[in-house]
Amino acid sequence: MDGFERRKQKKAAQIFNAAADLFFKFGYQKISVNDIAYQARVSAATIYNYFGTKEQLYTDTLFYWMDQQLHQYEQILNSELTFPEKTKEIMLLEAKNLRKLSDELPQLSSHELSGMMQKMESYTEQKIAHFFRKFVALGKQEGYINQAQAEAVTMRYFMMFQRELSSYWREANQEPAANQQIDQMLELFFYGLVGAKERS
Template sequence: MDGFERRKQKKLAQIYTAAIELFFKYGFQKISVNEIAQQAKVSPATIYNYFGTKEQLYADSLFYWMDKQLQHYESILNAELTFVEKTKQIMLLEAENLKKLTNELPQLSSQEQDDMLKSMDDYAEQKLTDFFKKYVALGRKEGYISKSQSDVVIMRYFMLFQRELSRYWRESTPELTTTQQELDHMLQLFFYGLAGDRQVQ
């Protein structure tokens, strides 16, 4: 990578970081390109040259953020932790990320929401699937995931749990918060179901 390309990538990272912070904090509709440019320390013209429109900046920034989250998941999977602890951390992180996305999507028009959800589905198919295969393979190797279940079914099962956890957080109040004991019980159900660990193969 030459000097020009390095400077470009650094500038893009500044724009992405500023855009994600402002979009998540204030919502898509309430933030202008000028405000993002000011926080990123670049000119609005630079943003338009790179992205063309605010909508494209939003989409590209979101995928940049999703790539960063996936890197975080990979680091958790490679950490010196038990498989249960890895699952807990990944599930909590994914639920928190879903909460952020769920709070942001209502800021978009119906068509923009549809386009974004389609793009996110494509992203999941292309990138998250590979990560999840590693996760499942490790779980099977350590005896936590049944070898009789397909990767597709296990992924859907995982998504059901973390989406419910995200919904719980989104609807919670200061008086209603997820405790460590509740999380442990959810993980017990996640791995062993209502019948207990006798069903694990």
């Protein structure tokens, strides 16, 4: 990559970071390209040159942000934490991110939302499914996920627990005291009502 491309990527990252901050804070409808240009310290013309329209900038910003979150999941999965600890960290981070998206996406028009959901489905198939396959493979390798369990069923089970954790974490106002019950829910996630000791 030459110097020009590096500078271009650096400037694009500045724009993405400013746009993500403003869009999530104030919503798509309330933020203008000029607002983003001011925060990113670039000209509005530069933004239009890079992205063409505000809608395209918004779409690209969301997927840039999602890539960053996925990178965090990868870091957690590759960390020295135990598999249950990794699962908890990933679930809670995913719950937080889904709440962010659920607050943001309703601000789009029905046409914009339809297009965005199609792109998100494609993103899920291409990137999130790939990550989840690595997650399941590691869980099976370490003996936390049944070798015979189908990947699709495991993913549905994970999402079911993740949604419940998200709901509980929100109701508990993310207080540290909630951690004990979340740990108990993770125990259920891995061992069911029977429990680890009885199964061993």
